[in-house]
Amino acid sequence: MRELADNIMDIAQNSISAGASLTEVNVKVSQQDNLITLTFRDNGCGMSAEMVKSVTEPFTTTRKTRKVGLGLPLLQQTAMMTGGEMKIESQVGKGTCVTASFGSDHIDRPPMGDVAGAWFSLVVMNPDTDFLFQYDFDGKVFTFDTREIRAAVDPLPLNHMEISAWIKDCMYQEIKELHGGIVL
Ligand SMILES: Nc1ncnc2c1ncn2[C@@H]1O[C@H](COP(=O)(O)OP(=O)(O)OP(=O)(O)O)[C@@H](O)[C@H]1O
Numbered sequence: 001m002r003e004l005a006d007n008i009m010d011i012a013q014n015s016i017s018a019g020a021s022l023t024e025v026n027v028k029v030s031q032q033d034n035l036i037t038l039t040f041r042d043n044g045c046g047m048s049a050e051m052v053k054s055v056t057e058p059f060t061t062t063r064k065t066r067k068v069g070l071g072l073p074l075l076q077q078t079a080m081m082t083g084g085e086m087k088i089e090s091q092v093g094k095g096t097c098v099t100a101s102f103g104s105d106h107i108d109r110p111p112m113g114d115v116a117g118a119w120f121s122l123v124v125m126n127p128d129t130d131f132l133f134q135y136d137f138d139g140k141v142f143t144f145d146t147r148e149i150r151a152a153v154d155p156l157p158l159n160h161m162e163i164s165a166w167i168k169d170c171m172y173q174e175i176k177e178l179h180g181g182i183v184l
């Protein structure tokens with residue numbers, strides 16, 4: 001089964017492919033609003049308005065000249081299935097912001113899955129780019145900024161064995177603490 005954490009990996013990977021040097025990934029859980037929101041913001045190459053339109057309409061577009069991927073359409077479909085929505089704001093040369101919201105208690109909402117694992121994989125697979133991760137669980141916030149870690153461990157790389165082990169522990173522990181035993 002596809003989990004939200006898989007979408008996180010997928011969509012953040014788009015930012016890496018777009019040449020982003022900084023990618024922000026935000027997970028926001030509001031139990032009061034019955035909402036889970038994922039936000040991805042990057043300083044990569046961006047997309048034209050036409051491109052934004054075509055990536056969200058892959059099944060209706062008549063263009064056959066270009067391969068159209070499935071990451072964004074799947075995210076959009078999942079969001080809409082749960083009564084949420086996906087939005088893309090992008091500017092060529094500046095960057096992209098993708099937001100997807102999900103109705104938390106909707107029967108079709110995929111489980112959250114292993115967000116710590118997804119974040120960790122993104123860091124060790126892309127040790128030379130920076131990430132700003134934020135997990136907001138009902139207002140309790142965990143922030144992880146690879147720029148800070150990078151400065152602290154310089155000249156060692158983020159995927160150095162002991163450093164990556166620490167990053168992994170930190171992410172799992174902090175997110176677990178935020179959830180306080182609540183499985184989403
Ligand atoms: N953050 C981004 N910055 C710039 N371009 C993007 C970004 N995200 C998506 N795109 C563009 O939109 C296209 C479609 O993205 P999507 O994730 O739907 O599919 P894909 O990445 O091409 O393939 P797949 O995710 O299925 O492997 C990408 O190929 C890319 O050209």
Ligand SMILES: [Mg+2]
Nearest residue numbers: 010014069071
């Ligand atoms: Mg993709």
